[in-house]
Amino acid sequence: MITGYFLRQGLNRWIIASLVVILAIGILVPAANLLLPAGHPLHVPSYIVALFGKYLCYALLALSLDLVWGYVGILSLGHGAFFALGGYAMGMYLMRQIGTRGVYGDPTLPDFMVFLNWKELPWFWSGFDQFWFAAIMVMLAPGLLAFVFGWFAFRSRVTGVYLSIITQAMTYALMLAFFRNDMGFGGNNGLTDFKDILGYSIQSDQTRAALFLSSAVALALGVLLVGALGASRYGKLMVAVRDAEDRTRFLGYRPEFVKLFAFTASAVMAGIAGALYVPQVGIINPGEFAPANSIEIVIWTAVGGRGTIIGPIIGAILVNAGKSAFTGLFPEYWLFALGALFIAVTLFLPKGIVGTAMHGWDALQRLRAARRHEEGRHDGPAASQPEAAE
Amino acid sequence: MLIIDNARLHYGAAEALRGVSLEAEPATITCILGRNGVGKTSLMRAIVGHHPLTSGTIRFNGEVFARRPAYDRARAGIGFVPQGREIFPLLTVRENLQTGYAGLPRSERHIPDTVFELFPVLKDMLNRRGGDLSGGQQQQLAIGRALVTRPKLLALDEPTEGIQPSIIKDIGRALTFLRDEFGMAILLVEQYLDFCRGLADSVSILDRGVVVHQGVAEDLDRPEVRAHLTV
Amino acid sequence: MTGAEVAASGKPAGHREDTILYLDGVSVSFDGFKAINNLSFLLREGEMRAVIGPNGAGKTTMMDIITGKTRPDEGEVFFNGNVDLTRHDEPAIATMGIGRKFQKPTVFEGHTVDDNLALALSGVRSIFASLAHRRTIEEERRIVEILETTRLSHLRHTSAASLSHGQKQWLEIGMLLAQSPKVLLVDEPVAGMTDAETAETARLLRDIARSHSVVVVEHDMGFVRDLGVKVTCLHEGSVLSEGTIDHVSADPKVIEVYLGR
């Protein structure tokens, strides 16, 4: 039924192509890591798998932001909060999986609770020993936060920078709250020292490969979802709300619901990205709530090109790969490089990398069509033959 | 005074003006007519410098306006009443008018009496925000604002749009007055034919980015000329 | 009862039950400025009414009140005789069947002309329906029809952002048609149109009025005359004169404040 739905929404070939690419990466990279011997020229070291797994999660996160920013025009400066909540939900599951292998050997309490003298597990930790429960919370926690937050904000018609800033306030407040040890989430050290997931050691190459593949599949599903939403009538409605929210009201639409749906869906996507991210990087801590992190998500999206589906993915991967490379290659000067990249993109690629490329592509197509048209008119079919040969 | 020669203008790949030539003389009212989307506003944009020409020239008082920015043209004496009013919404009516001081020497920085004589309602609303005014009031403010700059050439893009009949008549009288008393060159884009006919010294009709007719106001009574304006 | 008497009594003639729009004793002020002052106005089902009045008389504000954009400080506003519009917000009022064309054309600039019309088409309004919705043949037919009526067919796949002012006017009229509401509120539809188009619009509105209730605000007296319907002249937020076009345009007060000599 769901697939039917997606198919009915005419997905364009760009999306289909990117789906293929993402899934191919999802399969080939781990395969090259596991199946090829270390010396093989095509062998992908585990280090790269871990790195790219992380990028895929960031890509999904950027895509989720694009859904609200690119389509509905909600510039969320707090999307890191949803990512982090998903991450914490997963982290709590992973913590419970440690069992007696913690440093104090306590079968239920995570280490940080033991040494801060907690006697029993707080209520909100219960259930997280079950994967299914954690999986639901991965989506529910950010989804619910987004729903409640959005419900009030959109109904009150909080828009524009006002909305942006209160999303920032939200993530900032959450960051401060999660910093507090009393909250029961490990304070600023966060949750770490994970051992295994679903019974598989989190450090084994096979688990890594599986996580990598899962991230790729999640990203592909994200692309499919955003693509289908964008192509549907709802997609047009999102853009209409973005461009002239008031006008949609006079047509009888409820822009608050349009936004709420996108915002919540996007938060769930972000939460899933966070959940996949945590086992791959091995830690979740309140730093993920930091406003600057959320701004970075916006940056990735803008670099790639907002409102395009592939753009945010490329942006996230490119910026993070750049960061990984630059911090190692020229650790003292990499901020210059990254800063310059951002400035250059805004100046020279005003719609982001993909946005500008697509714009250029469209213009080229139109120009060609126009030329063909003209030539056809003035010079007859003979002149248009070389065109056809191309 | 203003000589436009073979002006072409593109929006991306779309061509809005395809070689327009036009002149505006001091102390004359030149009326530009044409159906929707034929390029009237585009022509105005080209004149005031809001959109660059692809080719062709615009000369004002002998000076070539190649890529001169809009503010230089305004300072050279082009006053502009744009389509859609373009009031500064958060400035008060007084401040909206005062924006016209920018190109004036200090001694001339006051609002000419003609403005309030023409549009008494503005006087009552000096401290209200421009954006709060009704559509017609905004239109009046837009015209008043252009007059504050003491232009040599006044370019008006459908200035009567949304204005009540009595004031349309006043505007007509005012334009004649400005032409006769100050020798102002007036370039008037209009759809409202009767208004045009009553005022114009000469008319140009645009169609699909080219001038298809040029002549005197009385031409508008000729059916073959009017045909350019019907659907 | 003449328009003048109506204004004087402050009570609209007729019963609320018979009306499609009923405004009584409505006032609204902005920072102390009374934009609408004890206004009473009623429109019968299927009626078309022309509203004129000086700039700043409160015509647009009246539409704002009916469509829920502005809340009146006092007074009653009813739709269909019994629906209190002051209790509903814009989307609710729009779905009840009150459509509006704004004085300053407002269209979705990020969309093509076609999409603008498609979004306006009556029908699907809920999120979940719109998720699954695909354009029906009937809808396609309506869009083509409206494109023809508004002479925008050649611009169907053009972005609304690159329309000229007049073309946007037409697109907005088209959107109103697509919405097919019970009551159409049309604010200055012919501003920026050529005389021929103006005549065409008058014809179009007369057509629509056969099956809908319409309120038209215009300053173009020729156009108003063309419509051939009852005219209400507002001034300083209340009714100054009401009646046939000849009656109203002969009213010395109307001439004084509006038409000029």
Added chain:
Amino acid sequence: QEDTIKVGILHSLSGTMAISETTLKDAMLMLIEAQNEKGGLLGKKLEAVVVDPASDWPLFAEKARQLIEQDEVAAVFGCWTSVSRKSVLPVFSELNSILFYPVQYEGEESERNVFYTGAAPNQQAIPAVDYLMNEEGVERWVLEGTDYVYPRTTNKILEQYLLDKGVAAEDIIVNYTPFGFSDWQTEVARIKEFGSAGKKTAVVSTVNGDANVPFYKELANQGIKAEDIPVVAFSVGEEELAGIDTGPLVGHLAAWNYFQSVETEANASFIEEWHAFTGDEARVTNDPMEAHYIGFNMWIKAAEAAGTTDPDAVIAALPGIEVPNLTGGISKMLPNHHITKPVLIGEIQEDGQFEVVSETDDLVPGDAWSDFLPESKKLKSDWVDLKCGNYDTEAEKCIAETAMAEPATEAAKSN
């Protein structure tokens, strides 16, 4: 190309922690350069691999992985905040490499792959409190900290310690502020009020990082003098004081294991070398730098003893290694991967240096598991004999091993 041994340097050069960590990177570069002049290690030159984890904790893990897997470094010197250390721990144990961690921290940890050259709480906090109690006669305590794990744990330990020493509960207040907190008016006024009750009062500050400068500025401006209410800090060293006008702060205290002002020959030549290396006479030295100095020398010595830089061999060789520290003693790597250090209490001087007012007679061995926390009292770390970081002395077994032997049973999971 083949005959270098790579050493990873994992300190933030940008972001919030750059303030503190950049100096450590420079110190490491200096130590490596000096070692190369002495002929390197095992006949090979050392090569520093510097990366910037940018104060971004997950990035620490990524960079650690890069250093070990891609650059194949023999050991890594790095991290400042506990969270960054926590973030890299799994990487070091998975890839079996070595981390030297040079900063005072909250303890409660002992990893096979990590060597803790900074102070554990018993090497800093407890002696400082003892000093105030005995020498200054302090009876009331304000425990002022930044709201995160290190201050929380340290304060927890201190609170218990003070209560054990007979301090009344109402004579202790604990307060936390966020990272980067800058408006200290209310807090300082409260301290002042708390201290005006007649009993001698002191502030024990675990305020970290950027918040210190405004804290001290406010203390100075509200006229809290060291003679009235001394403040003893665990995270304020020469580097931090370089950003403050220390005139009004003279007499406030800090507890460290090293001060630049310590007068020993080793220190004098270290400072000289530092100034020469940085080309800046004004650059100060501080405690974490000394920790790296000790750690680096220990690593060199252990590698030489083992004859290889292979992590397993070096990890095995490190405990028992003794190297001179800069304060005139010989620090020793203990089986729990912590080291012995002297504890110095210093008073801030007008020139931004500390004057030592007290120091322990002997070096204090670092205690991985605090004796003042109920759950950790019974734990012991010994990587030499017990081969265990968290040996339960009551149950007489290694928790890590027990867990390994019987992986989380269903019962344990659902408990």
Added chain:
Amino acid sequence: MTVTRSIAALFAVLAVLLSPSMATAQDSDVALRQAIAGLGAEKGYARLREAINVVAQTGDPRAARVLGALTEGDVYRRADDGAVVIVSGRGQQLTLHDPVTGEAIGTAPKSALDKVRVNNSVRRSVRAALGGLTLAAGDPDIRMTAARTLIATPDPDSLAAIEKAISDEEDDAVRDALENARAGAILFSGADPETRIAAIETIRNMGGQQALSLLARMPASPDQGVLQAAEDAAASVQKRLQYWGLGQNIWYGVSLGSVLLLAAIGLAITFGVMGVINMAHGEMVMLGAYTTFTVQEVMRTSFPGLLDWSLPIALPLAFLVAGSVGFALERGVIRFLYGRPLETLLATWGVSLVLQQSVRTLFGPSNREVSNPSFMSGAFQLGEISVTWNRLYIVVFALVVFAVLLYAINRTSLGLRMRAVTQNRRMAAAMGIRTPWVDALTFALGSGIAGIAGVALSQIDNVSPNLGQGYIIDSFMVVVFGGVGNLWGTLIAALSLGVANKFLEPFAGAVLGKILVLVFIILFIQRRPRGLFALKGRAVDA
């Protein structure tokens, strides 16, 4: 002035004051030398404190010299003979002085000397040991300090001395303080109930935390009346303190608010007026702070006499530095982005990274020292509130900047042009306004203001490459909370957030307080979706 210096000055005065009358006694010289030798003989601070008392008890005014030197850390023990000497000079070779006469007695290498270590408790002993004698000092400030010390350390034994001092005292303020000291001493003496009740009354009138502490510490009296009086007095002092506490919170709130205002006000221009999501705003503040640092460095090294003038000098420079960077930023980047406000976020974020790293490269990553000029140091007492000078100056400065800016934006023709340009750039150009120039000036103005905010903030916060990051979020909150584009809104928002924060802090703690303020902002925006001072009406939608 520092603690040690002021004590040293005290002794200097004392020595001059008392020396002529007691210059001769030969035998006291021996006693004094013996006592002083004790300073060097003993190990441990407790013994040292005893030795100090011994020195003080000689009653010899010349003891002041060596005790003063002791607090300065200038007293050493000669390693070979154990003699106590006062040293001067720096470096390895030090000049030695006789501890009694102060005459130079040769030099010695540092290695041949052991420093007599002092700590806070030793300094306190020195101060206490000789505290009473300073009551006769010529300088009323010194007498005042002495009187205050006496209030803090009530001692019935000093009653007689205090009585004498009161009768000799000419300065009213000092006499009042002495009377309070006497009352305090009486509380701790075995005086009869009436006298004690009268003393309690005096203490009650003195008020303040100190009065409360005196009343609490005073030895229990068997007399019911005294007990009652003490209780009442404590209650009334407490009540007064509560009111003062309220006032104090408001003051702290206003002062925090003014910091927020300063940080935000430049952003109110670049973001509020121009609509640029200016992520580099914090870095403009930082540039201002570094300008201050540089100015102070130059002053310190080249014109030490002008150090107090460094802030007035830094203000225009900071405005210029940050303003020019803003100007360049606008011309180089922002101007291509008008009409695409969201893209400015990306570009200015990039700029902020570059600026941060530039400063880090140029000035180093660590904090730089910016000192308070003397007129901004310390505090004065307003009732029970201690008002620090730097905060007061910052409040006043913030309000002045605000007023000037308000005038510039709303009353000058440049301000009008700025607003016109930002509302409709194309139309403004068609009115003859040189839009590029106005744009650049507006951005430069906003940046320049941020720069001078940096001068002020350097007085209370870190001067580090991260300085700006600490303020950027709060600044956006303030501007948005107040209503974008409304300067008054920015003012009210800054002050009210400051006050709210300071009222929450004592109850909730700083962390929870901050969280609550953020939640409050979120909720408040639901009620007023366009901020505190939302513009209403059509004009906004237009």
